[in-house]
Amino acid sequence: MYRLAVYRSIHNMQAEILWVDDEIESLKSQILFLKNKGYEVSPFTNGYDVLEHLKTNQADVVLLDESMPGMTGLETLSKIKELYPTLPVVMVTKNEAENIMEEAIGAQITDYLIKPVNPNQVLLSLKKIIDSRRLVSEKTTVEYQKDFRNLFMALNNNPNVEEWEELYKKLVYWEVEMSKSDSPEMQEVFNTQKAEANTEFFKFVSRNYIDWIKEKNEDTPVMSHTLFPKKIAPHIKKGKPTFMVLIDNLRYDQWKAIEPIVSQSFRTVEEDMFYGILPTSTQYSRNAIFSGMLPVEIERRYPLEWKNDDEQGGKNLYEKQFLGDQLKRLNLGNIKWDYLKITNNDDGKTMEDNIHNYLKNDLTVIVYNFVDMLSHARTEMEVLKELAGDEVSYRSLTVSWFEHSPLYRALKKIADKDIQLIVTTDHGTMRVKTPSKCIGDKATTTNLRYKHGRNIQYEDKDVFAITTPHEAGLPQPNVNSKYIFAKGDVFLCYPNNYNYYVNYYRNTFQHGGVSLEEVIVPIIRMTSR
Incomplete structure (x- = not known):
C-alpha cells in the first residue's frame, strides 16, 4: 500500500x-x-x-x-x-x-x-511521508548532474593512487544515493560512468602493478602485504585491547551500509583504503596480510604450508602461524594475542559467548568468513540469486546478516570497554556481466575472474596478463606458468558448455580480477564511544 x-x-x-x-x-x-x-x-x-x-x-x-x-x-x-x-x-x-x-x-x-x-504542520508531515522519495530523487539527480562533470574530468586527468581512492569513494556515495532515487535514466548514466571508471582503473593497474610490487614507484599504495606493518601494527599497544575484525570479501559499499550500525557503539577515528594484491582472492590476499609477505615469498619461506592453485589441501590453514611470525619480525612478539577464524554460525556463537575473555589480550584477530560464504553460495543457491541479484540487494543482505550476527552481538558486549576496533577485509567482489572465452589445459584454475596455468588462450582486450609471475610477487610452479586477470565486469568461461555457464554465472558476485570493487578496499580504525 x-x-x-x-x-x-x-x-x-x-x-x-x-x-x-x-x-x-x-x-x-x-x-x-x-x-x-x-x-x-x-x-x-x-x-x-x-x-x-x-x-x-x-x-x-x-x-x-x-x-x-x-x-x-x-x-x-x-x-x-x-x-x-x-x-x-x-x-x-x-x-x-x-x-x-x-x-x-x-x-x-x-x-x-x-x-x-496547524494546517502547515499537517502538510509538512504529509509531504515528508508521501513526497519524500520524489524530493530525494529530484535532489539526488540535480546534485549528481552537478558532480558528473567533475567526475568525468577527474577520470581523464590520469589519477594517482590516492586520487583513485577518492574517486571510488565518490562513486560509491553516488551509487548509494542513486539507489534511494527513482530515476532509471540517471541510474543508467551513472552505471555508464562507473563502467568507464573501471575501464580506466584497469589500465591504471595494468600500467603500474609490477612497479608497485617492486616498490620502484614512489606512488606505491599500501597493499595486502604491507597493510599490517603500515596500518595496524603502529596502533597496537600493550595493555590496550585491540580487536582486528577481518570480514572476508567486504566491499567498500558494504562497509558504508553497515557503518551506521557499528557507529552506534563505536566512534570512527580513521577511515582509510588499501589495494588488494592480485589475484584479489582469499588464498593470495589474506595470506599476504597475515604473513606480511607476497605469495612468492610465502612459498619460499613456508614451502610446506603454501599451496598453489593446482595443489590439493586448504589454502588458508596457516594464517595464525604467519601472523605470529610477522608479529615477531615487527618486534611485537611480547604482546598477548589470539586468532579466531569464524566459518559457521556455531563458531560465531562460541566467539560471542567468550568475547569478554579476549579483553585480556593486547590483540585479538577475528576472521569472519560470512560474506565470502554468501558470495560463493550466491552462485550455488537459487534463493540467494534472488536475494542478491544486484548491488542494492547485496548491500541489503549484508546489513541484514550483520544486524543479526554473533559478530555484532559480540562487539556490542565489549563496546563499553576501553577498546580499539579495526575493521577490514582482504578483497572485494564484482558483479560479472560480460563473458569472455578462455582456453586452458586441465591444470588451469577454474576461477571466473583469474586464471593460472601454462597454455592459456584468451582475449587480450579482456585481461591483464602477467607472463613473469615472480615479478608480480606470485609463485611460478612451471616455467611457462602465467596469470591472467579479468577486467571490469568480465568473467572467463571455457568453450565447453559455454552458453550454460554464461547464463549460470552472469550477474553473480565473483572475485580475483581487476576492478575498483575488488582492489580498493577499506580499513577502519574505531574506538569505544
Missing part, C-alpha cells in the same frame, strides 16, 4: 488521506486546506468506520486522533498495523504523556502531531 503512495507522488496523482477524529467537524478548515493542496481527504469519526473503509479501499496515509471514545487511537493504530503493516499512520494527540508517545512510537507510527494542529 505504501508503494501506492510513492507511485502517486511520482505521477502527480491525488494522494488518499484518511483523517480519523471524533471531533472531525472542527477540522473542516484544515481538511479544506489539504484539498486545495491537491490531497483527497476522507473524514471519519471513529476507528471502527476507518477499519471498515480500509477493507475495500486503499489509502496513502491515516491521520489518527489518539484520544477517542470507544475504540481509542492506540487501539485503532494496533488494528491498522496488524492488518496493513506498511500503511503510514500519523498520530494526532493533545496528550504529551511520555508513556502514550512511547506506546505509539513502539507501534510504529510514522509521525505525530500535537493538538491544536
Whole structure:
C-alpha cells in the first residue's frame, strides 16, 4: 500500500488521506486546506468506520486522533498495523504523556502531531511521508548532474593512487544515493560512468602493478602485504585491547551500509583504503596480510604450508602461524594475542559467548568468513540469486546478516570497554556481466575472474596478463606458468558448455580480477564511544 503512495507522488496523482477524529467537524478548515493542496481527504469519526473503509479501499496515509471514545487511537493504530503493516499512520494527540508517545512510537507510527494542529504542520508531515522519495530523487539527480562533470574530468586527468581512492569513494556515495532515487535514466548514466571508471582503473593497474610490487614507484599504495606493518601494527599497544575484525570479501559499499550500525557503539577515528594484491582472492590476499609477505615469498619461506592453485589441501590453514611470525619480525612478539577464524554460525556463537575473555589480550584477530560464504553460495543457491541479484540487494543482505550476527552481538558486549576496533577485509567482489572465452589445459584454475596455468588462450582486450609471475610477487610452479586477470565486469568461461555457464554465472558476485570493487578496499580504525 505504501508503494501506492510513492507511485502517486511520482505521477502527480491525488494522494488518499484518511483523517480519523471524533471531533472531525472542527477540522473542516484544515481538511479544506489539504484539498486545495491537491490531497483527497476522507473524514471519519471513529476507528471502527476507518477499519471498515480500509477493507475495500486503499489509502496513502491515516491521520489518527489518539484520544477517542470507544475504540481509542492506540487501539485503532494496533488494528491498522496488524492488518496493513506498511500503511503510514500519523498520530494526532493533545496528550504529551511520555508513556502514550512511547506506546505509539513502539507501534510504529510514522509521525505525530500535537493538538491544536496547524494546517502547515499537517502538510509538512504529509509531504515528508508521501513526497519524500520524489524530493530525494529530484535532489539526488540535480546534485549528481552537478558532480558528473567533475567526475568525468577527474577520470581523464590520469589519477594517482590516492586520487583513485577518492574517486571510488565518490562513486560509491553516488551509487548509494542513486539507489534511494527513482530515476532509471540517471541510474543508467551513472552505471555508464562507473563502467568507464573501471575501464580506466584497469589500465591504471595494468600500467603500474609490477612497479608497485617492486616498490620502484614512489606512488606505491599500501597493499595486502604491507597493510599490517603500515596500518595496524603502529596502533597496537600493550595493555590496550585491540580487536582486528577481518570480514572476508567486504566491499567498500558494504562497509558504508553497515557503518551506521557499528557507529552506534563505536566512534570512527580513521577511515582509510588499501589495494588488494592480485589475484584479489582469499588464498593470495589474506595470506599476504597475515604473513606480511607476497605469495612468492610465502612459498619460499613456508614451502610446506603454501599451496598453489593446482595443489590439493586448504589454502588458508596457516594464517595464525604467519601472523605470529610477522608479529615477531615487527618486534611485537611480547604482546598477548589470539586468532579466531569464524566459518559457521556455531563458531560465531562460541566467539560471542567468550568475547569478554579476549579483553585480556593486547590483540585479538577475528576472521569472519560470512560474506565470502554468501558470495560463493550466491552462485550455488537459487534463493540467494534472488536475494542478491544486484548491488542494492547485496548491500541489503549484508546489513541484514550483520544486524543479526554473533559478530555484532559480540562487539556490542565489549563496546563499553576501553577498546580499539579495526575493521577490514582482504578483497572485494564484482558483479560479472560480460563473458569472455578462455582456453586452458586441465591444470588451469577454474576461477571466473583469474586464471593460472601454462597454455592459456584468451582475449587480450579482456585481461591483464602477467607472463613473469615472480615479478608480480606470485609463485611460478612451471616455467611457462602465467596469470591472467579479468577486467571490469568480465568473467572467463571455457568453450565447453559455454552458453550454460554464461547464463549460470552472469550477474553473480565473483572475485580475483581487476576492478575498483575488488582492489580498493577499506580499513577502519574505531574506538569505544
